[in-house]
Amino acid sequence: MxxxxxxxxxxxxxxxxxxxxxxxxxxxxxxxxxxxxxxxxxxxxxxxxxxxxxxxxxxxxxxxxxxxxxxxxxxxxxxxxxxxSPPAVTYDPTRWAGFMTYVREQGRKPGTETLHKHSVPASSGLADIFRVAPGAPLHVIDRRRTIDGRPVLVERITVDPALAPDLLAHSLDGSLTHILTTVYGVTVTRNRVDMRPCALVRDAADGLGVKSGTPGLLVVRTSFDAQGRVVEYDQEYWRHDAIRVHVDLTVRP
Structure with missing residues (x-):
């Protein structure tokens, strides 16, 4: 047959x-x-x-x-x-819509698994990003995201405890955006997004269950509130076939 x-x-x-x-x-x-x-x-x-x-x-x-x-x-x-490969999801980096929201909007089933969550002293690089003293505590969350049950990205999110003091006590297997907005009243007004091709190695490859060296896309997003404070610094390692970046811009004369 x-x-x-x-x-x-x-x-x-x-x-x-x-x-x-x-x-x-x-x-x-x-x-x-x-x-x-x-x-x-x-x-x-x-x-x-x-x-x-x-x-x-x-x-x-x-x-x-x-x-x-x-x-x-x-x-x-x-x-x-x-x-x-399944169809890629469309990602608009100009929106602060969370992963769970924009994946559902496209008729797909999102999933999130928290791998680790802990407080760490700020490195010099993170201290500069968050404008805090080196060694100051920061929340760090490692998660794996899936679409229709397939792992598509692993991420490391860093959040300033001054804006979300007991964030790590919450379940973070859902929408972090929803928690920051509804529990802490944090509203993002600006995103800075950097993207570049990468190879998935070490923790990223292990987290996605792929061979080390598999092509990937690194998306680094820094989110700011109305006062210019950094709310969230997110490093996302995507399977390159899982995402399609789309930006619709209005051209002003």
């Missing part, structure tokens, strides 16, 4: 007459994804199955798969194989 997505089609030898074989294999898999023949979450054949079906060297197959991964079309699950 043939599977609905007809995986046999992508393990046949691709037409490499117009270029390198790994590009031809990449194009063959990408076309099946774009045409909807390979649905999000579909597990791809193993490298051995590709090798048997196409007669292609394993190194060539890996080049094609790594290229598709870099493009965000497929991803690896540790010790499980390659899968078609």
């Amino acid at each position: 043939r599977p609905k997505t007809d995986l046999m089609d992508i393990t046949r030898a691709p037409d490499a007459s117009d270029g390198p074989q790994y590009i031809a294999l990449r194009d063959q898999i990408a076309l099946n994804i774009e045409m909807g023949r390979l649905k999000p979450g579909t597990r791809l054949p193993s490298e051995r199955q590709f090798q048997t079906g196409t007669g292609t060297a394993r190194g060539t197959i890996r080049e094609a798969l790594f290229l598709l991964e870099a493009e965000g079309l497929i991803y690896r699950r540790d010790r499980s194989g390659w899968y078609v």
Whole structure:
């Protein structure tokens, strides 16, 4: 019985007459994804199955798969194989809408797991950001966020205890934005966002269950209140295929 997505089609030898074989294999898999023949979450054949079906060297197959991964079309699950990536969520860095809110708005199911929460003395770098003395206590929260059950980012959030004194006593598996707004009356009026490509290594790779060196996106957000005080300093390590940055700006003459 043939599977609905007809995986046999992508393990046949691709037409490499117009270029390198790994590009031809990449194009063959990408076309099946774009045409909807390979649905999000579909597990791809193993490298051995590709090798048997196409007669292609394993190194060539890996080049094609790594290229598709870099493009965000497929991803690896540790010790499980390659899968078609689900649709990315749209992220607007100009909003202070929390992760839980904007993921739900897009019809997806968000999840949050607190990994650690503790008070730490401010390093010189954090002291400069928060304008406090080095060694002053700061709240630090490490969390893992999921979309439809799939881990997509790990984050480290630093908050000034002067604005949210007993924050660590709260459950932080939900919306931190909601807690800051409703419990402490903290309103953010300005965000500064920096983004750059990165490799997911060490804690970020472990937290997301990916191989060290997997492509990622680092989003660093500094949030300010109306008095110019830093409310929150957030370092987010995203799977690069899970997020699409979108900003809609009005151009003024």
